[in-house]
Amino acid sequence: MNVGSRLAWRNLWRHSRRTWLTVGAMIFCNVLLVFMISLQLGSYGMMIDNSLGPFTGHAQIQHKDYLDDGKMRQSVPAAAALAQQVRGDIGLESVSARAVGFALASSEERSFGVQISGVQAAYEPLVSTLPGLVAQGRYLSESDNDAIVIGRVLATNLRATLGDEITFLGSGRDGSFAAGVATVVGIVDSGIDDLDRAMAHVPLGWFQEVFAMGDHGHQIVIRFADIDAVTPGLAALAPQLDLGDELVLLDWDALLPGLRQAITSDMASAWMMYGVLVLLVAFSVLNTQLMSVLERTREFGVMLALGMKPSRIARLVGMETLMMAALGLSIGVLGGAAVVAYLSVAGFHFPGMEEMASQFNLPDRIYPEVSALGLLWGPLTVFVMSVFAALYPALRIFRLRPVPAMRAV
Amino acid sequence: MRLPLATLLRLAWRNLWRNYRRTLIMLLAIAVGVWAMIAMSAFLRGMTDQMVRSGLNTLPGEVQIHQSNYRADPSVVNSMPPPDGDLLDALNQPPITAWTSRVRVPAMVSSEYDSRGVILLGVDPEGETAIGALPDTIVEGRFLSDADDRGVVLGQRLVERLDTAMGKRVVLMSQDPDNNVADRGARVVGIYRARLRSTEDTLVYAARNPTQSMLKLGSAVSEVAVIGGDYRHSESLVPPLAAAVTNMQLVQSWQQLDPYLGSMLKVQDGFTLIFMVVIFLALSFGLVNTLVMAVFERMREIGLMQALGMRPGLILLQVLIESVLLLSLGLIVGNVAAWLTIKPLESGIDISAVADGMEMMAMGTTLYPALDGRDMLTSTAIVVGLGILASLLPAWRAARLDPIRALAKT
Numbered sequence: 009m010n011v012g013s014r015l016a017w018r019n020l021w022r023h024s025r026r027t028w029l030t031v032g033a034m035i036f037c038n039v040l041l042v043f044m045i046s047l048q049l050g051s052y053g054m055m056i057d058n059s060l061g062p063f064t065g066h067a068q069i070q071h072k073d074y075l076d077d078g079k080m081r082q083s084v085p086a087a088a089a090l091a092q093q094v095r096g097d098i099g100l101e102s103v104s105a106r107a108v109g110f111a112l113a114s115s116e117e118r119s120f121g122v123q124i125s126g127v128q129a130a131y132e133p134l135v136s137t138l139p140g141l142v143a144q145g146r147y148l149s150e151s152d153n154d155a156i157v158i159g160r161v162l163a164t165n166l167r168a169t170l171g172d173e174i175t176f177l178g179s180g181r182d183g184s185f186a187a188g189v190a191t192v193v194g195i196v197d198s199g200i201d202d203l204d205r206a207m208a209h210v211p212l213g214w215f216q217e218v219f220a221m222g223d224h225g226h227q228i229v230i231r232f233a234d235i236d237a238v239t240p241g242l243a244a245l246a247p248q249l250d251l252g253d254e255l256v257l258l259d260w261d262a263l264l265p266g267l268r269q270a271i272t273s274d275m276a277s278a279w280m281m282y283g284v285l286v287l288l289v290a291f292s293v294l295n296t297q298l299m300s301v302l303e304r305t306r307e308f309g310v311m312l313a314l315g316m317k318p319s320r321i322a323r324l325v326g327m328e329t330l331m332m333a334a335l336g337l338s339i340g341v342l343g344g345a346a347v348v349a350y351l352s353v354a355g356f357h358f359p360g361m362e363e364m365a366s367q368f369n370l371p372d373r374i375y376p377e378v379s380a381l382g383l384l385w386g387p388l389t390v391f392v393m394s395v396f397a398a399l400y401p402a403l404r405i406f407r408l409r410p411v412p413a414m415r416a417v
Numbered sequence: 418m419r420l421p422l423a424t425l426l427r428l429a430w431r432n433l434w435r436n437y438r439r440t441l442i443m444l445l446a447i448a449v450g451v452w453a454m455i456a457m458s459a460f461l462r463g464m465t466d467q468m469v470r471s472g473l474n475t476l477p478g479e480v481q482i483h484q485s486n487y488r489a490d491p492s493v494v495n496s497m498p499p500p501d502g503d504l505l506d507a508l509n510q511p512p513i514t515a516w517t518s519r520v521r522v523p524a525m526v527s528s529e530y531d532s533r534g535v536i537l538l539g540v541d542p543e544g545e546t547a548i549g550a551l552p553d554t555i556v557e558g559r560f561l562s563d564a565d566d567r568g569v570v571l572g573q574r575l576v577e578r579l580d581t582a583m584g585k586r587v588v589l590m591s592q593d594p595d596n597n598v599a600d601r602g603a604r605v606v607g608i609y610r611a612r613l614r615s616t617e618d619t620l621v622y623a624a625r626n627p628t629q630s631m632l633k634l635g636s637a638v639s640e641v642a643v644i645g646g647d648y649r650h651s652e653s654l655v656p657p658l659a660a661a662v663t664n665m666q667l668v669q670s671w672q673q674l675d676p677y678l679g680s681m682l683k684v685q686d687g688f689t690l691i692f693m694v695v696i697f698l699a700l701s702f703g704l705v706n707t708l709v710m711a712v713f714e715r716m717r718e719i720g721l722m723q724a725l726g727m728r729p730g731l732i733l734l735q736v737l738i739e740s741v742l743l744l745s746l747g748l749i750v751g752n753v754a755a756w757l758t759i760k761p762l763e764s765g766i767d768i769s770a771v772a773d774g775m776e777m778m779a780m781g782t783t784l785y786p787a788l789d790g791r792d793m794l795t796s797t798a799i800v801v802g803l804g805i806l807a808s809l810l811p812a813w814r815a816a817r818l819d820p821i822r823a824l825a826k827t
Binding site for chain 2: 023025026029030032033036037040077078079080081109110111112114116117118119120121122123164165167177178179183273277280281284285287288289291292294295296298299302303
């Protein structure tokens, strides 16, 4: 430790209460920021996974107008073959072809308009979370023909149980009348009513037959290992595909634009709050350092008279701030890390969250993300802003003249 | 020695400006904090109000009466006779301002190209007008003229999806109570736009009488929707109605019908309070620091005053007054700043850039911050209340000084 930093360190503890109060403000702010940012990052991760998991997948090949209009005619020809080709291209099995239509579903007692999906029984479990959530019976198998798996709410509404027959009435791809009968082999319970109301899976072949689709489908759903693999994966896939003018390859952001926007707007409002917190801490530092400079006017006058350069004194004040900020940073990050580490195991929960959570496709406990970004982002901002706030007090030193300064009260 | 309050006040005021830089910085910090408290709660309140309102729009009617199985099984089977006798009397009592009865069943609507699953509302246009449950805007054609109108009114997006248009025919399909397919053709007489695109996809309006005859319902209906007064206090409408219905019927307020919406208001209030306290805590470090410094600098002075016979209680009071003066100034500046910045924004901020994200939260494309007197009062109460609490420690320390030692302090 050289003279400069030793002097700074000692100066800091001349008013230990004041220093601790300022450092305390930093620690409070840092712990809060670490906690909130980690929680946010964690909930975004879960929100993306849970929103994309049931239907959307990470990317899809569709007819170019299907996303906007969702019409039955806007289909993908030779869907199963195209899915097979994509599997080869990306070296992953998790690619599945799907066809989607609407029909009036009637059981013995009830009739409902439902969305019905024709899926590839062998591949659908690899791209969607729903097949894994079968609560009764089983999911579709490759040998199934006129079998159907439905969601819990739909089953309740239709008063249908395993083994019941459900009749479908709707219109086929060519506008013709479409009708078919399928037997319930499984009931899925995801715990989210909206999903369980909209889920009806039948084998793709049967769907194509009933709705006069030929070999067409509507979506080729692709799922990568994780969300970070999507962009490089699609960049590698795109040049290998010859989709023609009619088809497009869309990533999850294009398929579900609301998701990223919901995250962006949530971030924007959170940043406003964080900004205010950091600003308040900066004011606190500014006040402390200004006081500590003002009360040492005579001392600085003597130092100047003895021949010390103002820049050196300013550096001293800067060093004090740096030390204080470093103290706040390290204790804040440690404290924040402890909170986040605990919650990443125990989960975070507050009353009223169940209703909120199901609206945003979240489980009722949030597990914060432990990451360098979450841990350091907030505290580093506080650090930089604190040092920045000390600029004004430090610069005042250059205006000091030795003689009047020594006479100051 | 007795000092009148006016003297103490003047002393505190002058003390405050002895170190004007410090006071100004602290003042700025408090003002920013207060501004943030009010601005944030205004935005939050605006967002919640909108979510609740669009939620109420898709669930038209603040209080609803159903057959007791209808909510679990919204089928035509679980319908009920139209209100009569006691219930009719109860419905015509204030504070209920209007009510209507409607048929509400899941159905399919098909054009010559495509089919969609929808919710078919068989309504009485007059009644819907009275409870303010009409679609937001009719972009083409007209709304249903009366309860016998044979046309249908579809949402803009549904029209696009079905590839149909004004004046064309669509087929409505549902079931009758015996689970026979019930269907009828109908002409599109109007196209509406709603605040949320998902509403346009879901709700199809037809007149009540043709819907009842298509479904072979006679005069039975699925729900009675009631409004009255402030939507925030709809629960108060429930008990008189609940007393009048048969035991096969259920009366529920929107808070019970949609627990998510109901919890929104509470979560918002809780969040606002937490946010205010957090901001104040960040502020309090600076506040306590300022006071500790102010007391420390005046150690000798305080010692002298005590030696001259000023009681510790008065010293404590003087420091507290100083703190309250500082907080009040900050509150005034912060409140005025919040008023000046939020009021012009109340006419709406365009957030259509993130429209799809807002739709996920059931919000439209314009955000209307709502500056509420209660939020301003809460923030003031928190700042003054907790501020005095935080100032107690430095003030108490000042009052407890030993005069001899304090005087000897250099």
